[in-house]
Amino acid sequence: MTVPTFDALLRDLRGATREIDATTLAHERQSGATPAVPAVIDVREADEHAQGAIPDAVHIPRGFLELRIERAVPDRAAPVVVYCASGTRSVLAARSLAELGYADVRSLAGGFTGWKRAGLPWEQPRALRPDQETRYSRHTLIPEIGVAGQLKLLGAKVLCIGAGGLGSPSSMYLAAAGVGTIGVVDDDVVDASNLQRQILHATERVGTPKVESAEQTIRGLNPDVKVEKHRLRIDSSNALEILRGYHVVVDGADNFATRYLINDAALRVGVPVVHASIFRFEGQVTVFPAGGSPCYRCLYPQPPPAEEAPSCAEAGVLGVLPGIMGVLQATEAIKLVLGLGEPLAGRLIVYDALKTRFRELKLRRDPKCPTCGDGVDRAAIPLIDYEQFCAGPARH
Ligand SMILES: [Zn+2]
Secondary structure (H helix, E strand, O other), rough: OOOOOOOHHHHHHHHOEEOOOHHHHHHHHHHHOOOOOEEEEEEEOOOHHHHHEOOEEOOOOHHHHHHHHHHHHOOOOOOEEOOOOOOHHHHHHHHHHOOOOOOOOEEOOOOOHHHHHHHOOOOOOOOOHHHHHHHOHHOOOOOOOOHHHHHHOOOOOOEEOOOOHHHHHHHHHHHHHHHHHHHHOOOOEHHHHOOOOOOOOHHHHOOEEEEHHHHHHHHOOOOOOOOEEOOOOOOOOOOOHOOOOOOEEEEEEOOOOHHHHHHHHHHHOOOOEEEEEEEEOEEEEEEEOOOOOOHHHHHOOOOOOOOHHHOOOHHOOOOOOHHHHHHHHHHHHHHHHEEEOOOOOOOEEEEEOOOOOEEEEOOOOOOOOOOOOOOOOOHOOOOOOOOEEEOOOOOO
């Protein structure tokens, strides 16, 4: 018995495999169907794919083809075209797919080289760097996130209002998750009384502006993240300018005046707000969706009189409580960026740390709400500077 040479084997396989030329494939894919028909699978290695690929092709390196094809093309009767660089590996890949029961498989004759030579459009796929593949592997392993989701996170801009108790865990988890741009708004400096809960900061940075301290921690955790420092107090004169351009706002403000301002400015700009607040042993968290409702003013139409608002310096808070609420905020922000799951919109979660109990309250839009009610022109929502109830260095 003679073992066939690779060339002989390939010749036989070519004879048994249907091929398609680049121009015919391009023509077939012009039907406008989404996803495009036939499905095109790029079986080259990652470094080849990164150099350029057929638009909308699904990249499955040859070594993973059998493992991943079912997710990419669940229907084994669906037409599939596989391609490699020159049309050799794709012949082998086509045979594997036929063995798996795919009935309509063709190999792109001439491969990607032939496609380019025919002058057909191709694109440079965005890809993770090798160090990013490692860093974010526990994300990309989740089918609902994958490389595409991670790239989305890296392209996302999230604004954290306050680098305090809530802003610490939320910005750190957002940074760890690879949110590419994190804005931090805080005009304060690190105080020793912050360190019981504000884990962004450190003992040796007491006296340092919080935005500087935040940047140091965030960049130390993940150098992929760009920190946009806003060392100021947000008010009616700067709110719109600051919020514009961010995809999600994480509101970790410690006072009513800022919360109203964020709510009103976010409705003007059309950006969702992940809101949380904390008091002693109890925290609340909810999402005010972009362009939607209910909003913060549906919950609290007007600020309470100054004498009824608790002074943050005196109120006190269990140190771990903002950790829990801030991490819930980061979770909601990531879900919003990825369009995953059910956002916490129209629902308020109340967490009681003493009883270890989460309660969910339904929030309803108030048709008479001054900012999201019926007939309100959102572009004309006035921005109001309420009296700051909670000035001074002690903040949550
Ligand atoms: Zn409202």
